[in-house]
Amino acid sequence: MIRGASLRGFARLVEELGGDPAEFTARFTISPEALTSEEGLVPITSHDLMLDAVARDLRCPDFGLRLACSQDLSILGRLALAIQSSSTVAQAMECASRFMFVHSPALSIGVEPDPRGRREVVTLTYRKDLRESPYSSQAMELGLALFHRVAVTLIGSLTGLRSIELPHQPVSPLSRYTEYFGADVRFGCPTAALRVERRLLDEEFRSANAAIRRLAVDYLEGHHTDPERLISTHVRRALTGSIGAAPAPIGHIARLLTMHPRTLQRRLAAESTSFEEIADDVRRDLALRYITTTHLPLGQIAAMSGFADQSALSHAVRRWQGTTATQLRRRARGAH
Numbered sequence: 036m037i038r039g040a041s042l043r044g045f046a047r048l049v050e051e052l053g054g055d056p057a058e059f060t061a062r063f064t065i066s067p068e069a070l071t072s073e074e075g076l077v078p079i080t081s082h083d084l085m086l087d088a089v090a091r092d093l094r095c096p097d098f099g100l101r102l103a104c105s106q107d108l109s110i111l112g113r114l115a116l117a118i119q120s121s122s123t124v125a126q127a128m129e130c131a132s133r134f135m136f137v138h139s140p141a142l143s144i145g146v147e148p149d150p151r152g153r154r155e156v157v158t159l160t161y162r163k164d165l166r167e168s169p170y171s172s173q174a175m176e177l178g179l180a181l182f183h184r185v186a187v188t189l190i191g192s193l194t195g196l197r198s199i200e201l202p203h204q205p206v207s208p209l210s211r212y213t214e215y216f217g218a219d220v221r222f223g224c225p226t227a228a229l230r231v232e233r234r235l236l237d238e239e240f241r242s243a244n245a246a247i248r249r250l251a252v253d254y255l256e257g258h259h260t261d262p263e264r265l266i267s268t269h270v271r272r273a274l275t276g277s278i279g280a281a282p283a284p285i286g287h288i289a290r291l292l293t294m295h296p297r298t299l300q301r302r303l304a305a306e307s308t309s310f311e312e313i314a315d316d317v318r319r320d321l322a323l324r325y326i327t328t329t330h331l332p333l334g335q336i337a338a339m340s341g342f343a344d345q346s347a348l349s350h351a352v353r354r355w356q357g358t359t360a361t362q363l364r365r366r367a368r369g370a371h
């Protein structure tokens with residue numbers, strides 16, 4: 036999932052491009068309220084597929100970059116306050132890395148060594164967990180462009196910016212990227228990142244306030260649990276890697292997690308869920324992802340998603356989406 040705040044400015048921009056925001060939200064089964072209620076949650080795969088579809092259908096290859104111009108740090112809610120009140124870039128990055136799951140568990144940022152081996156350079160990375168959702172060029176450009184925009188706002192300038200790294204090939208003219216970032220932009224890189232001079236980590240924020248930061252961090256710690264600490268997160272990942280490739284009964288998953296099946300059930304119950312609920316969610320997510328992002332035959336998708344046959348998949352899709360798998364695939368691609 037991802038907070039609806041990530042779609043701030045979406046409706047206005049789509050309308051400016053001659054499109055209908057409601058048509059796109061309906062196509063990807065996103066609640067219209069997501070465009071007005073920033074605290075709501077949106078499935079990140081639907082969110083990203085919608086951005087790609089808008090860019091394609093409205094012939095706006097730089098849609099992600101344009102949308103970033105409508106947003107700022109405040110889309111992160113309480114996390115924004117903790118970041119703004121940090122004393123240095125390094126402290127802000129540590130805070131953002133620790134609590135990015137509040138915005139979306141599928142996204143992460145961090146500080147890593149320079150992949151080119153320069154000691155005076157570090158990379159501020161921006162990643163999406165592809166176990167949770169497929170890669171999206173528009174969503175990646177939105178995220179990295181916003182990352183850059185926030186850094187410039189907090190620091191005042193990015194004079195130490197060496198280059199921008201993107202995993203995909205350019206979807207807009209190269210001049211559009213250099214115009215936006217004001218720096219060298221490289222494509223086909225292992226990780227999306229801003230390569231900056233190491234000294235920037237010591238830059239101090241004018242907005243630093245230790246008391247406010249402590250209150251903000253205390254709130255985040257008290258109201259949000261890091262998914263990495265939940266056994267349900269690890270069960271979900273184990274099932275995602277097992278469904279379709281091998282039987283995935285609870286005993287099999289419990290062995291992978293080195294615990295007894297009854298212990299696993301008790302720990303899941305303490306998190307208000309069950310093995311069966313997680314397995315159903317994983318089957319649904321995998322099936323919908325394969326249907327909307329691949330050309331694979333439905334029979335093959337059924338097997339890869341853990342369904343007995345294509346008929347079982349079809350019944351499940353109609354229950355989830357109120358339509359057939361074929362119609363869902365056509366709708367996601369804007370076909371009629």
